[in-house]
Amino acid sequence: MNLRFISPKISQKIMKSVFWAAGFLAILILLIIVGYILIMGLPAFSLEFILGDPIDSGAEGGILPMIVSTIYVTLIAVIVATPLGVLAAVYIEEYAGEGKIVKTIRFGAETLASIPSIVFGLFGLAFFVVFLGLGWCVLSGGLTLALMALPTIMRASEVSIQAVPRSYREGSLAIGATKWQTVYKVVLPAALPGITTGIILGMARAIEETAAILYTVGAALTIPESIFDPARPLPLHLYILATEGISLENAFGTAAALIIILLGITIVTNIMVERYIKRMMGR
DSSP: OOGGGSOHHHHHHHHHHHHHHHHHHHHHHHHHHHHHHHHHHGGGOOHHHHHSOEEGGGTEEOOHHHHHHHHHHHHHHHHHHHHHHHHHHHIIIIIIOSSHHHHHHHHHHHHHHHSOHHHHHHHHIIIIIIISOOOSSHHHHHHHHHHHHHHHHHHHHHHHHHHSOHHHHHHHHHTTOOHHHHIIIIIHHHHHHHHHHHHHHHHHHHHHOOHHHHTTSOOOSSOOSSTTSOOOOHHHHHHHHHHTTSOHHHHHHHHHHHHHHHHHHHHHHHHHHHHHHHHHTTO
16 A cells, blocks of 8 residues: 555554554553463462472472572572663763773673573573582572673663753753762662663563573572572473473463562552652652
8 A cells, every 4th residue: 555645644544553553462462471371370379379388399389489589589680780780871871982992882782682591591500600619509590690681771771871861960060069979869860760660671581581590590499598509480490390291280370470470570660660750750
């Protein structure tokens, strides 16, 4: 269909319908996937399933050790990746300017983001588990996931800092603030909603990852007492249950728990960000 021979009003309606249909299709696909997992997984939910220990390799019992392991591994990844990503973004946007160093850093971050997760897992096995002698443990898995989350947090922080109006910086410097005071007290608070979004995206990738932790965290069925103990996060537990045919029912229940955790983190974070923006705007 050649839109040149159609009136502007009709072409506007056609394209509006196309865009609306694309957005509706995206939401529909999400609802189908999430709905199917919840429908299949929620029947397995009970207080015993959430708070119990796995029995017979996960064929029966609960997933409490897996939930705790997921929290430990994700927290380590976020604690390590967040300051590195945000500080790198601050350096690029506020101090480095445009040059070969900045281009090299951006190229490295983009390359890091495109590396398959299984490669991160093999690197974590070779470097953290074997070379550094950490062994299969929560720390090895968390550090590996931190490398995966780093480019996401860094890029989101960079875009958020870049979006802060230059007038904010000029006003701060005009009243005698130093460069660092301007960055710390003006730029970063204004960019915080976007930075938070990047952190959540990085956290989501850490929570849902399986291949990267397959070779680094171990597969223990008990709650890790320290970061040097092996563990089995929810994605890995789901993978083992499904691929080894241990229990498809518990596999769906584990998948539902993973989705509920991700949805909960996303919803709570969005509410907090919206409240922060309203407070910043004086509403």
